[in-house]
Amino acid sequence: MKRDGRGAPGAPPNRRGYLLHCSALALALTVPGLASAAAAKQAASAGPLILVLGDSLSAEYGLPRGQGWVALLEQRLAQQKRPQQLLNASISGDTTAGGRARLPALLQQRKPAIVIIELGGNDALRGLPLKSSEDNLLAMVKAAKAAGAKVLLLGMQLPPNYGASYGRDFAALYERVAQTEKVALVPFLLKGVADRPDAEAWFQADRIHPLARAHPQMLDNVWPALQPLL
Incomplete structure (x- = not known):
């Protein structure tokens, strides 16, 4: 050789x-x-960090990697040549209490410029007290703001079978937290998906987790509220 x-x-x-x-x-x-x-x-x-703290709706549960709304957001940021980087710290099954426990370390270690909080759905599915969920969301928003981050809160709504009164109270807690702390809010992450006439065709077999085809719509729900924070 x-x-x-x-x-x-x-x-x-x-x-x-x-x-x-x-x-x-x-x-x-x-x-x-x-x-x-x-x-x-x-x-x-690498540029300012966007931290997504969520549950299975943001963790690509049941989907091939790269098809969830957070991955689509990362692709959109890259396509628009925006400097932000993205960290998806979502965990399937997580509750507001779990997010509250995990957030301080993430704030300290990663120092995000924007924190997107998508939690609360599992609280309702488990029948946890709404006051506890609201307190946890408030604590997370306050912690993120104290760390110098802007906050976007993603709200959730419940199916009618949970009862009209409980559903109203659950949706209202996101509005109260956003108004109290003066942060951006997406009232319903699944708008245009769960409220469609053919909604069943947009969900996985468990009727809880959206199919991949629904995630572009979810991103479109988030984008108008996120864009001013970038």
């Missing part, structure tokens, strides 16, 4: 520099402080 005059075939042109690079990489991976500092520096240089 013919050599090119720079060393063994396939060897790096500058072996000493290559070894120094590997040593530095190994050190960063094994020393948490260096690794976190490097991650923070990289995040700072």
